[in-house]
Amino acid sequence: MPSDITTKILHSDRLAGVEHGAVLKPLHIATAYGYATAAELTEVFQGTRSGHVYGRQGNPTSQALETKITLMEDAVGTVSFATGMAAICSAMMALLRKGDHVIASRFLFGNTASWMNTLQQMGCEVTLVDATDAANVEAAITPATRIVFVETIANPRTQIADLEGIGRVCKDKGLVFIVDSTMTTPALFRPKAVGASLVVHSLSKSICGHGNALGGSISDTGVFVWTSYPHILPAYKKGEPKTWGLLQIRKKGLRDIGATLSAEHAHRIAAGAETLGLRIERACSNARALAAFLEKQPLVSKVHYPGLASHAQHERAKALFKDFGALLSFETVDGVDPFDVLDGLKLVIKSSHLGDNRTSALPVARTIFWEMGAEQRKSMEIADSLIRVSVGIEAEADLLEDFGNALATLGGKRS
Structure with missing residues (x-):
């Protein structure tokens, strides 16, 4: 084979x-x-x-x-x-x-975090830990512990668990x-x-x-x-x-x-x-380019992408993964509403889906993480201004132009 x-x-x-x-x-x-x-x-x-x-x-x-x-x-x-x-x-x-007892990363997809709450209602104990350090998992183990659950790259803040x-x-x-x-x-x-x-x-x-x-x-x-x-x-x-x-x-x-x-x-x-390998290669290339582009924009305060040297687990991602994935997120500077950024995008689809051939984006705190409340969002490092981007396979130049135009137009209005 x-x-x-x-x-x-x-x-x-x-x-x-x-x-x-x-x-x-x-x-x-x-x-x-x-x-x-x-x-x-x-x-x-x-x-x-x-x-x-x-x-x-x-x-x-x-x-x-x-x-x-x-x-x-x-x-x-x-x-x-x-x-x-x-x-x-x-x-x-x-x-x-x-x-x-289940130990899970506290950096979880919203519906998975909701399921952990349901597990507790059904009589299982769940402990959420910062899984970027295995010591936190080990410290949470009890005689009743059966399962440890983590994501490779957390959705949407891209934290990477200490998998090894x-x-x-x-x-x-x-x-x-x-x-x-x-x-x-x-x-x-x-x-x-x-x-x-x-x-x-x-x-x-x-x-x-x-x-x-x-x-x-x-x-x-x-x-x-x-x-x-x-x-x-x-x-x-x-x-x-x-x-x-x-x-x-x-x-x-x-x-x-x-x-x-x-x-x-x-x-x-x-x-x-059948085309997974081809699509992922293109999407990862686009994500690397977009992350680097966004990091230079004056209306963007933080970019979260494992492929950036500024990412807390960049070296871990480089050692573990063939590439850095097609998911990134970024925060806007104070006073910039993520709705305004998203509404300025013409090519990118405003959607809750991800992993698609088409690039999509959404305001995280007011959509997929809205139900859990401000306190839990804070524990998961979800800022109110956070925008999640699932990068697709469009031409790199078209994606950069779309984000560039949206941010430039918004910057001009602010001036």
Whole structure:
């Protein structure tokens, strides 16, 4: 099998064999699957024979996408879900019990932070720490700790967790280390390299890239020893122990909760994934140029992008990642309303989506982080003037011109 991600994705369907000699897996929309004998149905149902039982647990199209993600992450296997949030919530619901303790980065995507609040309401304890230093994670561990959860590059302030240090702590303490790698994707980073147990992706973002499908995934890297995990149910202790965790997530998470990735969306995501490497290379190049440009603008007080030498974790990002990602954020100087900056943009889309081919931007404090309130925003270092930018693959000159015109026009009005 080739080592390059793009080559792997392009040929993964064909190498596994596709109906009628097609070069990619077709769209399968069947909900139910029939077998010639009751014995065959039973074997598939019990997991002793490969096959599908009911569409809620997946279908041949989503299975083909899971194979791609597994190859990209060098993982043991993958389970796909309707969204990235469905992947996170379903996995934790499958693995946690009342009284368990979760340690998470305090620099989290807004909906993930909301889920941590929900976990606490359901009887799990959650401790939010500054995950840019693994010592903070280690200090928060209790006998009830089961999971540590971080993002590779935090959305939207771009803090980078001490991934290597946290990986060592989790290995030493026998904890499940879940890494949301949506902002880096397998094109830039494989969390397996730092000891991640499970890797999360919002497939709706860069892996799809075209803004036309929702999806999420959980991949098991094979690093964690599931024989040591106290909550694996007897029914799922079958076959290789390295598959136990993912099997329980598929059964108690995907099957029971029912957040199934549709075949149509799986098909679109799989097609988008074929050009991931090419798109990420262009988007990262644009982001580096835009970040450097914004850092020089008089109406901009701070720019947050791992590719800048001014970023607190720049050296860490340079050591860990192939490139610095396509997400950046910036703050305006006092007296400049981010609404005015955004309304001056003509090319950039004002949208809450990210990881798209098209560049988008939004005022963070008054949109995706509004619900959590000023106090929690402050703890996450979210300034009122913060603007998040998800950089796309447009021509670099066009992007710089759009931001330049918006800021120049606003600067002229202020003068």
